[in-house]
Each structure stands twice: as structure tokens, then as C-alpha cells.
Amino acid sequence: MPRHSRGKSSSSASGASxxxxxxxxxxxxxxxxILAQGGVHDDTLAGHIITVPEVRMSPDLKLATVYVMPLGGHDTEAVLAALAHNKKFLRGxxxxxxxLKFAPELRFxxxxxxxxxxxIEKLLRTPAVQRDLNSDSDDNA
Incomplete structure (x- = not known):
């Protein structure tokens, strides 16, 4: 009878489940x-449009790392401070x-x-890279 491994599979060990x-x-x-509807009564957050491109969860689902970016990339430190200040409200x-069984702790x-x-875009536009790209296309032609 074949034995089944009780550990995590190799696919889930390398990335998120x-x-x-x-x-x-x-x-x-x-x-x-919450952020789009202005649910947080904070002047800093009210003055910014904030995108939430990703949330990464810990394996036990008790910690959520929320990645945020204010539109235009301005005042990131002030926005992070405002989010941290309102962390308890946001968690609720x-x-x-x-x-969920437990509301995860939020980390911003x-x-x-x-x-x-x-x-990377700037690197691709440099003259040296453009020269290399053009020489590669000339070699293939």
C-alpha cells in the first residue's frame, strides 16, 4: 500500500495557498x-485616492499585509501613518x-x-539597450 506524505505539497510550500x-x-x-467610500473619518485619507493592489495573508490567516499606493505616489508616509492610526477601525x-473566524491584524x-x-521602463529606454535591441533585430533580419 503506498504511503501518503502528510507534509505540505511542494507547490504550496513555495507560494501562498x-x-x-x-x-x-x-x-x-x-x-x-472602505477607502473608496470614505468610511474612515481621517483628513489625510479623505484627501487621497488610495489603491489597494494586493493583500498578502499569513499561513494562519491572522495577519494581513495590505499593500497600498496613493494615487500619484505622493504623501505615502502620511497615508501609511493615517492607515496605521485607524488600523483598529479598519480591522473592525x-x-x-x-x-472569517478571526479578523486578521492589518499591517500596511x-x-x-x-x-x-x-x-525597468527607464532602463529599457536607455541608448545602450536600444542599440542592443536594434542590433538583435538587424541580426535576425
Whole structure:
């Protein structure tokens, strides 16, 4: 009779589980709705449009790392401070909107993917890269 491994499969060990991804997406939608509707009575948050591109969940689903970016990328530190100040209220709102056994603790981080994409875009536009790209296309022709 074949033995079945009781450990985690190799696919889930390398990345987030399906459940983590699903709960993260539910919390992302809830956070985006709360921030878009102006549910938080904070002058800093009211003065910014904030996107929530991603929420990463811990394996036990008790910690949610919420990645945020104010539109235009301005005042990120002030927005993070305002979100941290209103963390308890936001956690309660998320708990009302997402049906989980425990409301996860919220941790806020700036989403730096936009900056990284811009940096790569600038690199691709440099003359050296353009020269290499043009020489590759000339070689293939």
C-alpha cells in the first residue's frame, strides 16, 4: 500500500495557498471599498485616492499585509501613518465585510511595484539597450 506524505505539497510550500490567496483577495476588495467610500473619518485619507493592489495573508490567516499606493505616489508616509492610526477601525470594518473566524491584524506597506516598473521602463529606454535591441533585430533580419 503506498504511503501518503502528510507534509505540505511542494507547490504550496513555495507560494501562498489557494485559501491565502482567496482570503487576501476578499480583504483587498473590502479595504478598497472602505477607502473608496470614505468610511474612515481621517483628513489625510479623505484627501487621497488610495489603491489597494494586493493583500498578502499569513499561513494562519491572522495577519494581513495590505499593500497600498496613493494615487500619484505622493504623501505615502502620511497615508501609511493615517492607515496605521485607524488600523483598529479598519480591522473592525473588514471583519464586518469578510466572514472569517478571526479578523486578521492589518499591517500596511507601500506597494513599490510601480516604482520598480518605472525603473525597468527607464532602463529599457536607455541608448545602450536600444542599440542592443536594434542590433538583435538587424541580426535576425
Amino acid at each position: 489557494q485559501r491565502q490567496l482567496r482570503v487576501g483577495e476578499l480583504i483587498r476588495h473590502a479595504m478598497a471599498d 470594518e473588514v471583519a464586518h465585510r469578510v466572514n 506597506r507601500v506597494d513599490e511595484r510601480f516604482d520598480e516598473a518605472e525603473r
